[in-house]
Amino acid sequence: MRAGRQIPESAVDQRAPARVRPAPALGGALVPLAVCVWLAVGSGANAPPLGASLRVIYTTDTQGRLDVCGCSAGQHGGLPRRATLLRHLRSEAQAVIVIDGGSAVTKVSHVDPFARAYRSMAYDLVLHAATALEGAFAEALTREGVDTLPRPREPGGVACQVLEADEGLELLVLVTPDPAGADADALAQSLRGAIQAATAGRDPAARRAVVVITGESPTGNARLAERVGDEVDLFLGASFPVITSDYREPIAPGPVAPAIAGGKALTVIDIGFPADGGRPEVAARYEPVAPDLLPDIEVGAIIEDYYASQKLSAGLEGDAPDEFALDYAMRGWADAMVCAECHLEEYGLWRGTAHAHAIDTLAGRGRLVDECLTCHSEGFRRGGSFNPEAIVPGDGVTCATCHGDGVVHSMTGRVDAIERHVSADLCIGCHDEERQPLGFDFEASWRLISHGSDNAPAEGGA
Ligand code: HEC
Ligand code: HEC
Ligand code: HEC
Ligand code: HEC
CATH class of the missing domain: 3.60.21.10 (Metallo-dependent phosphatases)
Known part of the structure; x- marks a missing residue:
């Protein structure tokens, strides 16, 4: 492909060597x-x-x-x-x-x-x-x-x-x-x-x-x-x-x-x-x-090579044995399966949204790599690593992504230990210009994933 780039012998006189010229005076x-x-x-x-x-x-x-x-x-x-x-x-x-x-x-x-x-x-x-x-x-x-x-x-x-x-x-x-x-x-x-x-x-x-x-x-x-x-x-x-x-x-x-x-x-x-x-x-x-x-x-093959090597490094960093994946208190955030014990209805609605399948989406494309996991996996976002052998069952864009870690709340049911309101800014952090070239419509998007009795989250609020 680059064969034409060599300097032909016959042309050497005109083209080579690189000319180093003395700098002419430039008026100071x-x-x-x-x-x-x-x-x-x-x-x-x-x-x-x-x-x-x-x-x-x-x-x-x-x-x-x-x-x-x-x-x-x-x-x-x-x-x-x-x-x-x-x-x-x-x-x-x-x-x-x-x-x-x-x-x-x-x-x-x-x-x-x-x-x-x-x-x-x-x-x-x-x-x-x-x-x-x-x-x-x-x-x-x-x-x-x-x-x-x-x-x-x-x-x-x-x-x-x-x-x-x-x-x-x-x-x-x-x-x-x-x-x-x-x-x-x-x-x-x-x-x-x-x-x-x-x-x-x-x-x-x-x-x-x-x-x-x-x-x-x-x-x-x-x-x-x-x-x-x-x-x-x-x-x-x-x-x-x-x-x-x-x-x-x-x-x-x-x-x-x-x-x-x-x-x-x-x-x-x-x-x-x-x-x-x-x-x-x-x-x-x-x-x-x-x-x-x-x-x-x-x-395309060069890019696939790259992602394959990244997948390997993401996997090697993951140190999540099964019990670590399951013990949410140790892990530091409660996954959707934990919340499901008390919020079965919300869990059912969430299961039906794209958020619940964000890991599968990456896995299906051979893209379980850092630069994708950063939006598609809560486990990666919190832990900074990801083990494809030990995926937390309720990982993805999950309850804890929007409501906070939920550890104390899940252990006690205390309402003051969970974040109820979710701002549009949080969504836009992932639904950015790159992903939503036509802009992110908060109201319409929320309607697609809404759960719970009060379906009117505070736009722009904290
Ligand atoms: C042990 C049971 C239990 C678990 C597990 C649990 N919750 Fe709750 N949750 C409750 C109870 C009880 C309430 C209060 C319900 C009410 O006031 O109607 C509540 C309320 C909430 C609220 C509303 C808070 C408010 O200010 O109105 C949210 C949001 C919530 N939970 C999210 C979660 C999330 C996310 C998880 C998992 C990380 C989770 N919960 C796990 C029992 C639980
Ligand atoms: C941590 C990143 C993240 C946050 C925060 C987030 N999302 Fe998402 N969202 C995603 C990802 C990733 C997908 C695609 C999942 C897939 O298909 O694999 C998605 C998909 C969706 C979809 C489905 C789009 C479709 O065409 O099927 C809707 C609707 C949506 N999000 C709404 C919201 C709303 C509303 C909020 C804020 C309350 C929000 N999202 C917050 C990452 C996020
Ligand atoms: C900045 C956050 C972010 C990053 C980083 C990110 N995604 Fe996404 N991804 C999203 C959001 C948000 C959506 C949903 C977009 C929509 O609603 O149209 C999405 C949707 C997708 C979808 C479409 C799912 C479907 O079923 O239509 C695929 C595929 C996808 N992402 C793959 C990737 C891959 C591969 C990477 C890494 C190269 C990546 N994503 C990195 C946020 C992100
Ligand atoms: C993409 C962000 C997002 C995800 C993921 C998410 N929620 Fe929510 N959730 C919201 C928003 C927004 C509200 C409405 C808040 C309000 O009323 O201001 C809400 C409301 C709730 C409420 C209060 C409902 C009511 O009737 O008062 C509960 C409980 C709840 N979510 C639990 C969960 C559980 C459990 C999961 C995971 C299975 C989950 N949420 C996943 C954004 C999310």
Whole structure:
């Protein structure tokens, strides 16, 4: 899949080694100047055809979303579907470059599956911040043969990389930290200097587009674009808003393209190089990682591996022998079977709701793993571990989830030892935007699971 990425021997003179250029004087601006490395990502140096076009595909802030949970119908995202979409988007275009802007992983256990998946999807460049986690991710990517580029740390710093794609097309990528923390004029000057340094001595007729990747919102990037001028064709930023819900809006024309968090959509930028050699024309749009895409088999297998290993670790942590599962006082919370002794009617109604089957749902999908159990199992929420060999019979989203541990109440029947009222906020803690894309209707939802004589819980109250 990545065979085309090797630099052909015959092309070594033009492409290698990485050029280290002395920084030209920059009129006293105290900003470190980028040194640009050239990297072949395409297969050959054909003469660019008239009206050639380069497709850049950008993702950022995937935030650990390896796959959708399936908690609601119509969920967007997931790496297996992203892989399918990328394959399709590649097949349509002359030359393609795929870049990730960072914040893909959110915990150490993600590093390996993400690195393998990114290799399988043939990412050309992955940016990373100077954190231990992103550093570990960059190392794993390097092992997998995926190129990485650290984001510069100092305000005003610029990192730089040139990607040489098929058809003799080039993409000059400049990366800055959050420009909000920088002197904007100095940063603009630094960017212009880096562009000059990177392109000095290169074929002036080369078909080259210049993209700046920042950690900024579209507004911040628009301000920077004004300062830099038209030497830069495109500014890509962080996802914005941080948790984006709407990727159905078209991207406004202009040099600034936003991104979508959580892997729900890709930003696709088609860069056309006019036959007369004028400035490239840029058109950006979102391509949703839609629910109807078939998951890619190779990336799907990587994700299944990951969940299988997580299942194992969740199981090994569990220290619940049978008597521990049954002795609720020792365990520290009373499960539904305990409450059933005195509240048979409520128990019967609860048994008929999805809450009672939340563990079965995960088990049925091979997803008895921490990141799912956190909402689907009270035992996990309270104990921080889960033993699939010793599932507490009344576990799930259970009585204690809403009414409190109930230990003293169950032993004594004392009414002041149990929480009667349940606030809508508690529901929304699990029924969040991700699970309920259309919003959570408290009244209607409560009606579906109501029990007891007084069916009017206090909305929003404590
Ligand atoms: C933030 C809490 C939360 C997390 C984390 C979570 N879920 Fe859910 N899940 C829910 C809620 C709430 C629903 C019910 C959504 C609805 O009413 O449409 C649900 C529903 C589901 C359903 C649909 C059940 C059905 O019968 O239709 C599946 C499947 C599911 N979750 C699987 C998972 C998996 C797999 C994971 C881990 C990758 C996960 N969930 C993580 C809260 C969560
Ligand atoms: C030993 C019997 C017993 C057990 C076990 C028991 N309860 Fe109760 N519960 C009672 C009695 C008695 C009342 C008071 C009934 C009344 O006032 O009508 C009560 C009342 C309640 C109330 C209403 C409180 C109020 O302020 O009106 C809730 C809610 C409740 N129980 C939940 C639970 C839950 C959840 C469990 C399990 C964790 C549980 N109970 C276990 C006996 C029990
Ligand atoms: C600890 C997390 C959690 C809390 C708190 C929670 N739920 Fe749920 N809820 C879930 C999960 C998980 C499911 C899906 C279970 C499954 O199908 O496996 C669910 C499913 C449901 C469903 C069924 C949806 C369907 O389409 O069948 C309703 C209705 C519901 N919840 C209402 C509520 C209400 C009302 C509250 C607050 C009083 C609440 N939930 C609190 C996690 C939670
Ligand atoms: C998803 C949250 C949720 C779960 C799970 C849940 N309850 Fe409730 N329960 C409520 C709410 C909300 C009320 C209504 C509170 C009010 O009246 O303000 C309620 C009311 C009650 C009452 C008082 C009924 C009355 O007639 O006064 C009892 C008793 C009770 N629940 C027991 C249970 C038992 C037993 C279980 C488990 C088998 C359970 N609940 C599971 C949310 C929940």
